[in-house]
Amino acid sequence: MKIQIIKYFKQLSITRKVILILITILVIGYIFCLPRQLFHVPYSTVVTDRNGELLGARIASDGQWRFPPRTTTPEKIKQCLITFEDRHFYRHWGVNPVSISRAAYQNLKNKRIVSGGSTLTMQTIRLARNESRTFGEKFIEMILATRLEFRASKEKILSMYISHAPFGGNVVGLDAATWRYFGHPAEELSWAEAAMLAVLPNAPAMIHLSKSRQLLLNKRNRLLKQLYARKIIDNSTYELAISEPLPDEPHPLPQTAPHLVSRFYQERNGKYSISTIDRGIQTQIENAAERWSNEFNRSDIRNLAILVIDIRTNQVVAYCGNVNFERKQAGNQVDVIQAPRSTGSILKPFLYYAMLQEGSLLPHTLLPDIPVNINGFTPQNFSLQFEGAVPASEALARSLNIPAVTMLQRYGVPKFHTFLRQIGLKTINRPASHYGLSLILGGAEATLWDVTNAYAYMGRSLLQLPQTECSLLLADAEGSGESEVFASGKSTDTFQSGAAWQTFNALTEVNRPEEIDWKSIPSMHPIAWKTGT
Structure with a gap:
């Protein structure tokens, strides 16, 4: 067939050959004249909740x-x-x-x-x-x-x-x-x-x-x-x-979860992202944050953050990075969820779990709560009182400092430092010797994101679910799955359900900041929680 075409072409006159070549060039030019991508313009960053409701957007780079x-x-x-x-x-x-x-x-x-x-x-x-x-x-x-x-x-x-x-x-x-x-x-x-x-x-x-x-x-x-x-x-x-009137003026775009939208703007600039956020829950959380912020302002506390993870789906349903985003003062536009802060007492449950898991501690093991001096380090309880001998579970529930230091001394700072790294506390990145025994009392810094994920790992272990970092991105405009930017995908089997249950059981005894006796009300749910001042 190819030979016949060549023979036919050779038999043509010069004029017809030129015409045929020109036609071929025109056809090829027509086929390839349209660029593969028509539009080369920047786009706004758009973020919606899990149901497609707009949370917010950031303007494109060309304004x-x-x-x-x-x-x-x-x-x-x-x-x-x-x-x-x-x-x-x-x-x-x-x-x-x-x-x-x-x-x-x-x-x-x-x-x-x-x-x-x-x-x-x-x-x-x-x-x-x-x-x-x-x-x-x-x-x-x-x-x-x-x-x-x-x-x-x-x-x-x-x-x-x-x-x-x-x-x-x-x-x-x-x-x-x-x-x-x-x-x-x-x-x-x-x-x-x-x-x-x-x-x-x-x-x-x-x-x-x-x-x-x-x-x-x-x-x-x-x-x-x-x-x-x-x-x-x-x-x-x-x-x-x-009969319908024209709108009077442009509307401002929604400003729900603004710190999350800013994070998507930094890491998924110009894309349309469907987040895991539930707008109804997000709104409730933001309202609660604003109410508490008004209370805390009296004590000159002007920043707070709330992160809510659905343990079963392993998805973030509310992301309040800070309050008063629009004020641009006192650090309100800083995303506190991603900012390293002193851990305070928030790491004590992890030490309690680790010692339970290795068998060096039981919930009713008595721990000394007496004045101590460890090479010049003299920890004090928040109450400045001493309780003598205290069961380990009660020491955790009451967040007593001296028993926690005693536990860490027994368990070993290097071993606990390694454990914290295993459960995803990435900002605890200096050698164990740098922190010493103060590691359990706030001598290190961690992000709310890492700490909340670590607690979620513990909770998912009770449900026999994979212990992986929670996700923020449900899908993008093309329908693809979540990005590694928002969930590393790394899995850990650090937490075992038995010791995790014992830890949470002890934390249900933490006094709630309520004036009522919650245990006497049948409709009140037991909650395991820990403060980290």
């Missing part, structure tokens, strides 16, 4: 509110766009000859550009190229538009257009526009809202909320009338839609 591209277009905005911009969108191959001819006639008649005749596919190419509008550029857009029709489906082209269309000011794309103008996702658009957004990209610099509002309203209502005339909407829907 535009441009959310990551959509893969679908809501039905209302689709109908409005096609009716307003390109009624034959599903019947042409990127170029509508009738529209082009009509636009050319109108432009020549008026001796200026009054109509472009561009299809939605051509407008998508223009948005991607971002070149000046000339006749030569229009011809290039037509060529590339037909090529795009071969590559992508109509739905894909529509989603590309709606993701990059300008909507006035620094708002680009449907998702950013719906949140900025209406304060809700695109899937909840009313017909009036969809119609307003459909007419905005046509002249976003001339007509928008703060300029020529009446013209914008008139264009929106004309489009609604066309939708009614084409029987896309019924009479009652039309009447309700035209």
Whole structure:
């Protein structure tokens, strides 16, 4: 076959050979004329909760509110766009000859550009190229538009257009526009809202909320009338839609879990991320943090953080990195969950567990709570009192310092230091000799993230579940799983259920900061907890 083609080519005249070569070059050029990636623009960082509700976003690096591209277009905005911009969108191959001819006639008649005749596919190419509008550029857009029709489906082209269309000011794309103008996702658009957004990209610099509002309203209502005339909407829907007012001004984006959104911005910049956060729980936690912050402010304590992990799913359901994020003072924008802080007494349960597990301690083992001096180190209890002989479980529940130091001296600082590293306390990274016996009383620093994960490991051991670092990322826009940025995936089998149960059982005796006797109320749940002042 190949030989026959060569023979046939040799038999052709020079003119036909030249024509054939030119045609081949043109076909190859047409095939490869469209870049693999059309848009090379930065995107905003967008974070939602586990159910897709927006938690917050950070502006793109070029100062535009441009959310990551959509893969679908809501039905209302689709109908409005096609009716307003390109009624034959599903019947042409990127170029509508009738529209082009009509636009050319109108432009020549008026001796200026009054109509472009561009299809939605051509407008998508223009948005991607971002070149000046000339006749030569229009011809290039037509060529590339037909090529795009071969590559992508109509739905894909529509989603590309709606993701990059300008909507006035620094708002680009449907998702950013719906949140900025209406304060809700695109899937909840009313017909009036969809119609307003459909007419905005046509002249976003001339007509928008703060300029020529009446013209914008008139264009929106004309489009609604066309939708009614084409029987896309019924009479009652039309009447309700035209009575709906335009929004007064752009809405601020949600600011839920702002420290988490900032973390995603640093580590997943420009991506759309579905987090493991439950927005309902997150809101409750943030309200609780604000109430306690008001109390603590009296003692000049201005920063606090809360991390909530669902033990069974091993996912973070609430992430409150600090309070008063918007104030930009007193370190309120610092994510305390990720910041190393003194461990205080929070490591005592781990020492208790370790000694139980190796058999060198039992819950009722008596420990001395008497004045001691260990090479000049004289630990004191918070109460400045001494209890004599105290059962180990009670010493843990009451967080007595002297028994804890005695336990660490018996167990060995190097061995406990190794244990803490095994359970994921990464910031305890100096030699054991650097900390000494003060390691158990706050002589080291750890992050709330690491400490909470370590306690979660212990809790998951009781449920016979894998002991792995909890996750923050449920999926991204492409539906892929969590990123190693947010969960290392490393597994540990350090904790065994027997000693873990004994440890938690002792911690249920910790006095709660409540004025009531919680044990006398049947509806109150037992809680194992530990303070770490």
